[in-house]
Each structure stands twice: as C-alpha cells, then as structure tokens.
Amino acid sequence: MSEMRVLMQGNEAVAEGAIAAGVRFYAGYPITPSSEIAEIMAKRMPQVGGTFMQMEDEIASIMAIVGASMAGKKVLTATSGPGFSLMQEGLGYACMVEAPIVILDSMRYGPSTGMATKVSQMDLMQTRWGTHGDHWVIVLSPASVEESYQLTMRAVNLAEKYRNPVIVLSDETISHLREPIDTSIPKAVVDRRLPTEKAGYLPYKTDETLVPTIANVGTGFRTSFTGLVHGESGFQTANGHVAEALVERLRDKLFNNLDDIIQFETDRVEDADILFMSFGITARGVSEAVESLRSHGRKAGSLRFVTLFPFDDDRVRKAAGNARTIVVPELNSGQLVLLVKRVFGDSRKVVPMNKINGDLISPQEILSFIREENL
Amino acid sequence: MRPDFLRSERLPNIWCPGCGNGIVLHALLEAIDQLQLDPDKVVLVSGIGCSSRAPAYTAFDNVHTLHGRAIPVATGIKLANPDLTVIVVTGDGDGSAIGGNHLIHAARRDVDITVVVFNNYNYGMTGGQASPLTPSTSITTTTPNGNLDRPFDLVKLAAGAGATYAARSGIYFTRHLIDHLKKAITHDGFSLVDAVAQCPTYFGRFNKKGSAGQMVTSQKDWMVLKSVAEKRTPEELVGKIIIGEFVNIERRTPASAGAPKEQA
Amino acid sequence: MPEKKTFKITHNRNWCKNCGICVAVCPKKVYEIDRNDRHAIINPQDCIGCQMCVEHCPDFALTVEEVKNE
C-alpha cells in the first residue's frame, strides 16, 4: 500500500486508531489534556455507526464501556490523572469479569488537580497498582503521534485477545503534538473468541490459552458476571482454592504470552557502556542525546519501553546488553527506576534522573546530567 | 411465574428468613413472564448489597457490578444493544447513596432502562446502617439515637430529574407491584419503581416492627393507594406512604424538548 | 350446587426458612409455624387458591394449584 501521510494531533490519532481497530462505543468525561478525544468521538462515532456517550463522571464512563463491552462492542474511554483515579474500582472490576476495555490516560502534572496543562509521567505506577487487589493489566506507551495511532489499535486488539483491560499511557505533550502519520499501515484487527455451544456452556472455563470464551450478553447464553470471586460457572464462591486458581489464571493468561505482548525499542544496546531506559515522550530527548553522545565517541544506547506492563525482569535484563551504567530519566520523582533497580540490583549502576517542574527533559539536560554526575 | 426463570440449582438463596428481597424478585419474574419477554433478551444488572444478589438467581443474562454502579453498566449495555430489555436491581443505599448521581443522570437522559429499587430502608448487607431512604428518627446502627436526617422521596427525586415513569409499591401489594413493574418495563424511556420491602434482621428488629409476617401485613396500615390518598387531608396522611404511579409521560425526544432538529 | 374447588399445595422443605410470612398472609389459616419453629400445613382443605402465600414466600418454596376432577 502506498504511504498516506496525514497531519494529526496525538489525541486525534488515538481516536482514529481506535476506530480503525473497530471501536464503536465511547463513553467519557472531559478532562485536559484528553478532552479532544471525546470531542472527536462525539463527531466520529455516529459517522461509523457507533455510539458516543458523555457520562456524568469517570466512574460512570468506565462502567458504561464495561457494559457496552459485555454487549459485544469494542470500547474506549479517555481521561487524565484525576479521572483515572476515579476509574480505579471499575478497572479492577473489568480485570475480574474479564471485559475487554481500553483506557487512554494522558498524564498531566499531579497529584490532585496539579497543573492541568503541564506534562508529567507521574501515573506510571497508578496504571499498575491503582486498583486494589492482585491484578494484571497491559500498559502501552506511545512516544509519537503515529505510535499513538498504532498502539491504540494494538491496545484494542490485545484487549479483545486476552479479555483484559489495556491502558494506553500517553501524556500532555503527545496528546497535543501535531505530526504527520502514515495511516496506510496494515490494520490487522483481532476479535474476541465467542462460544459456539450452548450445551455445557461455562463462561469462565478456559483452554490452554487461559482466556475464557464468554458470550456477549443478549445472545442467549445467559451468562452471570460478578466481581466476586467466581469459578468456571461465573457464580460467586468463597472457596479459597477457586480464588487462588482464578487470580493465578488472570496473571498467567498474560504472562504465558509475553512474547506477544512485550515490545521494547532498542538503539545500539549491544556495545553500549551507558544505557538509557525510558518511556513515552522522555524517550525522544533520550534519542537525541544518544545520537549526540555517539557523535562524540561515547558508547551510548537506549531501551524504550513500548510495553510497560506486564514488566518482565528477564526480558529487560536480556535486552539491556552489558552497559555498566543505566540512566533512567522520567518526569516524576522515580517510578520506572524502581523497576529497573529491581531487575539489576547492585550488578549495574542504576542512576535516576528526574524532572518534576512540568517541563520535558531536553537532550541538552541529559548531556549535562551525564557530565555533572561523571557517568 | 415460570419456574425455569429461576436457577433452582442455586437455591435456597442467601437471604435471611423473611427477607423481602425474595418477594420483590418473585414479582419481577412474574412481571417478565406476564409480558412474555424473550428470556434471551432480558438482562438484569445489579450493584452490591443483599438485594443486588437477586439477579444471579435468575436464568437471564445477569451482571453483578460494583456498589452503586449498576446504572452506568446498564446504560452501556442498552446503548450497545437497544434490542435488549435492561433492568437494574438496586438497593436503597446502592441506588440512592453511592449510585445516586448515576440515577439522576440516567433519568435526565431518559435512557430506556428500568430501575427497581429494593427499598428496605437500610443497608442490609453491611449490618443495618442508615441509608438516604431511612425515615427520620428511625434507629439504625449508625443512627443509634434516631435518624436526624430527612430521607429522599425517591419517586419525587426521579421525577425531578426527568424520569418519564416513576411508581412506588410495596411487597404486601404483590399484584400492584407486578402491575407497576410491567408498566415500567414496557415504558419507552427511563422508569423507576420504588419497591418497599422488609429487612427483618436489622431495620425491623431495631425499630420493633415485629416478625417478618407482621412487617409484610402491616404495609396495609401504613401504605395508602394514591387514588385514595388524593381524597385524604394532609393530617390523615401523616406517617403514611403513598403507593401508585406518580409519573407516566411520553418520552421526550430532543426535538419535542425544543432542541434544534438538525445538528450538522 | 357448584362443586367446591380443591387445591394442591406443594411446599419445598429445602428452600423454606420457616419465616412465617405465609402464615401471616393466608386468609384461611392453612399454615402454622409449629412448636419446633417449623412450617407446617395444617388446614389444606380450607385453601381457596388465592396465591397470597405463593406470591409472598421470599424463598419460592410454595406452589398452589387447582386440582381438576374430571
């Protein structure tokens, strides 16, 4: 297919990527810097035969997309920190009932109302640990407008495939950035598997994939959904063995498929003696810094987390090469670095680099950091 | 009532002896039966509470959601598949406290769902605390000296928020209840039925309402049909709960509400 | 003279919780809660088939059907 380059804003790319992946139901509540997604969806959903709902709050938004998902739609909601906080109970519910949903969180400065128009990467750990109880989500992190399009598509596909919430973790800068993107990229679309046999139907019975084939409501299978611990029948139980098996399966259905889910982008890791580990918008500054360091003869490399969660220590270790120094720049007080330290312990020098004033980390700042810290 | 509407393998239910939830559920199943709805196209959605366990005893698609969140889930289901009859089962706490915001907005939007409030005047599941529907001066575990607050009148609240159908009934008056459930379910637009039931274990015991049987039959004494109440003086109605249909108006499309027809 | 209708009451012991609601709502004193606090059918012959007990049993434990003698 020939290239089709279109100028788009990050938020628009999310909306169009979602539509390309088959999203036909959007429910949301306006919040900077994600509001354009709701505005675009309000216009686009009716055009593609979908439904747009402006809900009364973010709790209603996530619950409405869970309901629409149960009824068979591919669904999206978009928000930012304060709204994402309100969605947490619903996120855990979607994990428990295994409803495919996609949430776009465009990070702004927090905590609380923070600075609504300023960028941060302060929600990283909230994507992983925001809701109570042991649970697992997939978190993807775009670093460009084009990748916002691609990863939103991928998020919808992964949600359907694994019947699990997927979070696209963007930020204020990418949301509002305008860049040309290629929309002719192949659009592989994945649909959830559905049961065929009514006789003996057990919604939460799984095969070797560990992903249940739950019927869409209204199709005659008469499913019971509950956020209570449930066995294969979908009915509540207080049996500890069933509970253990359920929570293990929720983990294993993702962790048995890490090759499919986890993506890193690496740059000259092989011979690097100093390696940057970053995600999202920060990786763009890193990329230029690596270029500059290399041009001055320094063996620098980069690993960018396209998939942030599941986070697999072994894969990170393998992808990291032999660099003795690992620098972790991020727009928070140190979240990704906790994971990196967990992977490497004392075997490498892991150095946090944090910026929390609402601005981006520039390549120059990275270079002077390296100089000042004698790295 | 069609026995195959119940998942008999899941009975007996978890409710206390004499709990009113089973009576409301029975009436709801009877209403669905009498309306001859296709059981494959009925979805019951509930929140959290004793009452919210009701849908899982039915043989329909059923969704037990989070505390207070049944209405947005039901909204999502209904908009995703308008062919379905979507009925919300909620408690007085679930529907009017934690879920109160969703209730008024669903009423305002006039989404075509039916909300059945299993109203036992307290939080049964957590041990009999006060709810927004607990009458003033009543004793609950969180109002040991009597409730100082005034309760919502749920029917008026729904009506004020724009519900196009709102009714109240009580579990003693089963035929009345079934009748109004049927009207609510067939109503095109948002409908609410405040179904007054008993929690003998907490509200009944704390407020000396007698046995479960007495709690059921005493509804005759403190409930008044709307048609009768209209002929009574305010003094005669002190302490009485009026049952019947309070709102039944045609669904308002944006056009009939005066919004511009064409929005390019 | 029209024959008096007769009704068959079925009571599901496994579902009944002996709450006494059927006793309270039956107009014909067909049931009682006995000395052992158990639901008992004492005057089945007096049943008029009004369904009050069926509709008010919270545990779906009762059915009352007319017996058709041909």
Ligand SMILES: Cc1ncc(C[n+]2csc(CCOP(=O)(O)OP(=O)(O)O)c2C)c(N)n1
């Ligand atoms: C977010 C949240 N807060 C609190 C609870 C605890 N909780 C469970 S049920 C309930 C109240 C139920 O009362 P009501 O809705 O009247 O139902 P009932 O049990 O009386 O039928 C509460 C507070 C919860 N499950 N979730």
Ligand code: SF4
């Ligand atoms: S606590 Fe009250 S509402 Fe809950 S099951 Fe018992 S009687 Fe019913």
Ligand code: SF4
């Ligand atoms: S009303 Fe039902 S549960 Fe209660 S005693 Fe009678 S048969 Fe048993």
Ligand code: SF4
């Ligand atoms: S049908 Fe009526 S008369 Fe017969 S047992 Fe039941 S309540 Fe009593």
Ligand SMILES: [Mg+2]
């Ligand atoms: Mg209650």
